[in-house]
Amino acid sequence: MRDRTGAHARDRSALALGLFRTPSAYGAVAWIAWFFAYETRLIPWEPTSAEGYVACLATIVAFVVSATLHARSYVGLPEASATASERGVPPSFLAVLHLVGVLGLAIYLRDYAAAVGGIGVFFALLAGASDTLRGSAGNITSPGIQISYIGWLAVGLTTYEVACGRRSRWWHGVSLLQAVGNLLFIDRTRPFSILFTAALLWIVGRPGLSPRRLALSALAMVAGGLAVYLSIALWVGKLQFGGGSGSLPPVVESVLSYGTGGFAYFSRIVGSGEAPALTLERTLYPLFKALSALDLAAPPPNQVNEFYFMPIPTNVGTFLEPFYRDGGWPFVVVGIVLHSVLFDQIGLRLLRTAEPFAMYAWSTLCFTNAIGFFTPKINNLPVWLFLGAAAAALVLRDLMRRSPRAVALLTADRST
16 A cells, blocks of 8 residues: 555656646646636726637646646656756857847847937936836837847756756856846846746756755746746836726736736637738748848738727737737637647657757747746747757757767767
């Protein structure tokens, strides 16, 4: 009986670790928690439309079913640190990635400062009127925005390398500077993405991952995420959220408003009978943006949606919004399957390689699902960039390993 009990405990522990690695599990937890908070109506949103209920409940069911079916497959994966001895990123390459990220920040700072009247004005507004500075960001275009995404990748890869024991911990200081530099964008999603993916890679990269350490790490991630959100919200003047019930503390009202607004927005879209555009411009936004730059297609719709007042204003509609507006309910089904079953299948293949770029792509899938209750990310350039980088790295590594000389160079000691 004791052996059977111990076996059951080990089985539950293994399943917990498998779920931690499954991208759908992040979507399931986030959607269940926030949809419940939405339905409590602590924030007085409009009544949920029948169509909104169907879509949200179908999404939750898909996440739960996919996570349950795939968790066992993720259990059998070896620890990343046990299989990564020959798959490290050279320190020189990490340094180049960080430098490119800093270059992107510098270019953006130059362009932003020129638009607001100079570098002195920029930092004065950053310190004392960041909300004003943030309001003007939508009118500024700069190649530094896209180049800075390489800095996100640099932070994630560096964290993973340190966690696996291949790089010394002083690299954390480099990553911290890179992450802090991204605050120049006065954006809350950027630091969430950078810190979330880095935290996941730190957890999976270290040896001896146990359920207890996993639970503590999860709590630390939630606490850290709330701290980052509240700090930035206070900084940019978004903590005091007007138009609500008035019965909640500003901090609670602010968090609940942002956490539940996506459901209200999507419910309004599908409940009002808004006609789909029958296009792919929103779901394949980076592609159409590139085609537009080459004068091969018309510019796609702006990713910043119009505000709806329900009665509280919001302009985000969960990851389902671009799918519905592009192709109606058939596309919504595609979006749900993509974020659940396909993400889990892709994540499984990425984790099996234990390659740093693949690991970062996996963490990006987890983040995309975790934030999907609020806003879509699958149609954003960074996700395409990081998945593409993983695919290119795996193809390149496979080609290099077919050459004996490349194998010798690849497996050489790169310790710092």
